[in-house]
Amino acid sequence: xxxxVKQEYESFVREALGLPEAADVRLTLVFQGGSDRVFYCxxxxxxxxxxxxxxxxERQENNYYAAITGxxxxxxxxxxxxxxxxxxxxxxxxxxxxESDLWSFRNEPWDMRRTLYRETLVLADRLHSFxxxxxxxETVPLMEEFGPALYRWERDYFRENFVEGICHVxxxxxxxxxxxxxxxxxxxxxxxxxxxxxxxxxxxRNVMICRGVPVLIDFQGMRWGSPFYDLGSLLYDPYVFxxxxxxxxxxxxxxxxxxxxxxxxxxRKAFYEASAQRLMQAxxxxxxxGMKRGLSDFLGYIxxxxxxxxxxAGRVRGLSRLRELALKCREKFQV
Numbered sequence: 210x211x212x213x214v215k216q217e218y219e220s221f222v223r224e225a226l227g228l229p230e231a232a233d234v235r236l237t238l239v240f241q242g243g244s245d246r247v248f249y250c251x252x253x254x255x256x257x258x259x260x261x262x263x264x265x266x267e268r269q270e271n272n273y274y275a276a277i278t279g280x281x282x283x284x285x286x287x288x289x290x291x292x293x294x295x296x297x298x299x300x301x302x303x304x305x306x307x308e309s310d311l312w313s314f315r316n317e318p319w320d321m322r323r324t325l326y327r328e329t330l331v332l333a334d335r336l337h338s339f340x341x342x343x344x345x346x347e348t349v350p351l352m353e354e355f356g357p358a359l360y361r362w363e364r365d366y367f368r369e370n371f372v373e374g375i376c377h378v379x380x381x382x383x384x385x386x387x388x389x390x391x392x393x394x395x396x397x398x399x400x401x402x403x404x405x406x407x408x409x410x411x412x413x414r415n416v417m418i419c420r421g422v423p424v425l426i427d428f429q430g431m432r433w434g435s436p437f438y439d440l441g442s443l444l445y446d447p448y449v450f451x452x453x454x455x456x457x458x459x460x461x462x463x464x465x466x467x468x469x470x471x472x473x474x475x476x477r478k479a480f481y482e483a484s485a486q487r488l489m490q491a492x493x494x495x496x497x498x499g500m501k502r503g504l505s506d507f508l509g510y511i512x513x514x515x516x517x518x519x520x521x522a523g524r525v526r527g528l529s530r531l532r533e534l535a536l537k538c539r540e541k542f543q544v
Contacts, residue, residue, distance in 0.1 A: 441484030
C-alpha cells in the first residue's frame with residue numbers, strides 16, 4: 210500500500226482504539242477477498258490485536274456487513290464485534306477471532322468435528338428460526354431474497370463458468386431445454402418450501418473457531434431464503450470431506466433441533482434438492498474465480514464439489530438430467 214493509504218488506515222485504527230497519535234500501529238495484509246475486500250491484521254505496541262477491513266461499496270452487500278453483525282449478536286448468533294465502522298471511507302475495525310476456522314479442523318477425529326459442527330448448527334437454527342415479523346427492516350438492510358430470478362442466475366452461472374468454461378461441455382438445444390425445465394422445477398420447489406433468514410455462504414471457511422466456540426463471518430449476503438440452502442452449504446461443503454453417515458448424523462441433529470413441520474423423509478428430500486442448487490452455485494464460482502480471476506486454488510475443490518453434486522442429485526427423483534450432466538462433466542474434467 211502507498212504511504213497515504215497506510216497513514217489513513219493507521220489514523221482510523223488509533224481513533225477507533227483511543228490511542229495517541231504517536232502510538233505504533235502495525236498492519237499486515239492477511240488476504241484480499243473475492244468480494245472486493247482487503248483484510249489487515251492490526252497489532253499495537255500495547256498488545257491490542259484487531260482486524261481492519263477496507264471494502265468496496267460497489268458490491269452492494271459489502272455495505273451491509275456492520276449492521277448485520279450487530280443484529281446477529283443481538284439474537285445470540287456469534288459474530289465478530291465491530292469496534293468502529295466508517296461507512297464513508299468503507300473501513301471496519303473488528304475483533305480478532307484468531308486464525309482457526311472450521312476448515313482447519315477437517316483432519317481431526319470425528320468426535321471433535323462432530324461437536325464443532327453441532328454447535329455451528331445451533332447457530333444456524335437460531336438464525337433460521339428468527340421470525341419474519343420481528344426482523345428490524347428499517348435498521349438492518351439485506352440483499353434481495355432468494356427467488357426464481359436468483360436461482361435462475363445461479364444455474365446460468367453454473368452452466369457458463371463450469372459446464373462450458375471448465376468442462377467444455379456443450380449441450381444441444383433440445384438437451385439444454387430439457388435440463389432448463391428440470392432446473393426451473395427444482396428452483397420452484399426450493400423457493401416454495403420453508404422460508405428463513407439464511408447466511409448464504411455457510412461453509413467451513415466462514416465459521417471461525419474462537420476459544421473453542423464457532424463464530425460466523427462473511428454473512429454480508431444474508432437474506433430470506435431456504436434454510437436447506439444453508440444446510441447444503443455446510444454439509445455438502447466441497448472444502449471438507451464427510452462420510453454419508455456423518456452427513457446424515459448432522460442433518461438428523463439439526464432436524465431434531467429445529468422441530469420443523471416436515472416429516473423426516475420430506476426433510477431429507479428438501480435438503481438434497483437445496484444442496485444440488487447450492488452446489489451448482491459453488492461450482493460456477495470455482496470456475497469463475499479459478500479461470501477468470503486467476504485464483505487457481507479454487508480449481509482444486511472441483512472434484513469433491515462435483516462428486517457432492519452427483520451424490521445429492523442422485524438421492525431424489527426429478528434431477529436425473531442434472532446428475533447425468535454432472536457425470537459427463539466429471540469425465541471431461543478428469544481428462
